Amino acid sequence: MDLLNPIDAVFLAIESREHPMHVGGLQLFEPPADAGPEFLHDIYTAMAGTTEVRTRFRRRPSRRFGGFSSLTWSHADKVDLGYHLRRSALPTPGGMGDLIDLTERLHGTLLDRHRPLWEARVIEGLDDGRFAVYIKMHHALIDGVSAMRLLQRTLTDDPFDTRMRVPWGTAPVVKDAVEPESSLSQLRKALPRMIKSTTYIAAPLRGAIDGRLTLPMTAPRTMFNVSIGGARRIAVRSWPLERINTIRLATGATVNDVVLAMSSAALRSYLIEHDGLPAEPLIAMVPVNIRSTADADASDGNLIAACLANLATHLEDPVERLNIISTSMREAKKVFTQLPKLEAMALSALLMTPFGLSLLPGFEALPRMPFNLVISNVPGPRKPVYMQGARLDSNYPLSIPFESQAMNITLTTNGDNLDFGFVGCRRTVPDLERIPEHMEAGLAELERALT
Template sequence: MDLLNPLDAIFLAVESREHPMHVGGLQIFEPPADAGPEFTRDLYEAMVSADEVRTRFRRKPSRGLLGGFSSVAWDHAGEVDLRYHLRRSALPAPGGVPELLDLTARLHGQLLDRHRPLWEARLIEGLDDGRFAVYIKIHHALIDGVSAMRLLQRTFTDDPFDTRLRVPWAMSAPGGDHPAAESSWQQARSALPRIITTARAAVGPLRGVLDGRLELPMSAPPTMFNVPIGGARRIAVRSWPLERINAIRHATGATINDVVLAMSSAALRTYLIEHDGLPDAPLIAMVPVNIRHVDAESDGNMVAACLCNLGTDIADPLARLRTISASMRNAKQIFTQLPQIEAMALSALLMAPLGVSLVPGFDALPRMPFNLVISNVPGPRKPVYFQGARLDSNHPLSIPFESQAMNITLTTNGDNLDFGIVGCRRTVPDLDRLPGHLEDGLAELEKAIA
């Protein structure tokens, strides 16, 4: 039995039918040129035969004294039924992207079984253009987006002729990922000094909040996204060439992430205008920033929560981009100057109001902690392959929270940026229009620098 760190424990504790707390991804592959009609069937059989399952993929919530599931400790499954965790699915005709996204949305809205290790995957066939897809989801208490992408990248190769099978559940973290040798009581005793240190660390970062350099939680205006949500999901995806984003970056001095946030701001502004819901005050996005050391690999979540002014109240695209750049620059300056433990403490402080909104009786806050999460997760920077099949697109799919009905996440994939947009099916209509609005936001920036 292993103890969870406090942030991971929260991800387990707040999960409900309305709030599935897993992250996922949808990868679409082009089979090798010489692939026969049984390629995906053979691939599936090879994958379920890879029965060396590492520690992370054996973890499930421990059972408490009264028989319920605990949110503070992991148990480890002795046997993992891979034919349960990895299944085959086929799309109905015509087998296009809409059918693929409909299936993925249904899978992404379903809770993971807490009696089993908290992950599942699907090998999806039947696309009308001959490609196939893989959807995988893992509980956020087990992994964050950066760790998930690093793990996924280790299953790929840049050699199209390398057909050695690498599956996520058989990949160990650098240095190993063995269960802790200490008992739970010993872990608790050793964790106490870290908890006290974290509490003390929370005092110092308050200076960064109070001196006005950070966007404050509870300063976001209410929007149609900031309402109670259900568990069903809608999904939209699209990819853009990095060269288009880089052209704007070079012309303006902004970062790639600034340009992505400006695209998102323009899309949200247009969407809200269409639904008569654009507030006078600017939307605030929570932008996760990885605070691991460069080569570090660890279980659990290690991200800082930067709050960014999206400038949705500004009509001019370049002025909006400048506002976003300044907001992110100020937030990063605060976090990069802090020791890792203080950065996490400040993140917890900024995220605290969102946790309060999940407590019964506190579901009607006067202002929102932030309006949505927009996350940019590093991915492979060159073409990669899996069993000789080329990865065409890799769309990360994350979590809409209570009162946070939409999430935008993207990742690098060779020369492209692949976006995955997830929304509450009940409260976010016309989600499939968001990719078009993102394109319009990019195009107006290109026009402004021309």
């Protein structure tokens, strides 16, 4: 058994039917020019034939203490690939709307906790000849950076390389063998650190937040900040990275700052359309990778910090919004870079659990929630990549709307593009497809302002 870190434990503990805690990805592939009618069948067969399953893809919550535990993992001796990997076809003619409809249904269903916490689906029938692969994994198993690195190891930049690589069969980097610790030994060693983290957060971290973060520890209530259900709406879109880089170079901002500015413009316009724009600026939680070079291959679980960004949605001027966002992100990152990794993760876990901070001395009076939604930028492949000769055309990350945060925006690099996945609660976020339209309008607005 393996001990969960604080963030992984939170993702398992807060999951319910209304709040599925898995992340996913929808990849669209262009078959090679010489692909025959059996091409996709052969791909599925090759995937299903990869029966050597690595440790991460055998994990499920431990059934200790009279039920499922959020403290440790157990491992399945056998993995039923016939359950975890399936093949689907869209109704004819299969358009992107049909693919998104199927993906919404797949993304809104819970993973079975009696089994390892992942599923994959090969999807055919698109009318333009492409095919799709959808995969979802519980967020306690993996964070976005780890998931994208895992994906890149399954693909190749050689279009003539026909070896099949799948996420569950990808061999981890070999390290010097060590004798595994027992769960009891791990827990005994971790408890003093966990206690230390909690007491540390209650005083010095509170000072760090009050003294160096410019944001209040609350966010204005919007139509996104309500109780949510488990059904999902999904929208996807891609933008050329060149357009974002032009603004980055003109302003000194980062790519992520420009993405946040696009998101700010979209949220502002969407809320104005629904007569719901608050006078105070919206706050986004922006996950930031805190892996060191030494952690690069130790990718199990989540190693992220939860930065809070002022989206400046109360301002009309797009350049002024971008400047405030850039300053806000710089200040937020300073706080986490000055903390030991364990304390940074513990603080992030509490920020990501709205009720968590109220459990600590000195934080009982904090109102509502610290952020309105999550906006996450995950590095992806920077050049064309292939699976058995099929080129990865689009790579849309699909993440988690949280309770009281009914929408999520996640993006990843894909060659010369940024691919965005928008996921919202089906009941409380109407017209989700308007968000990417407003993102385009926000990007164009910045381009005009800087020319």
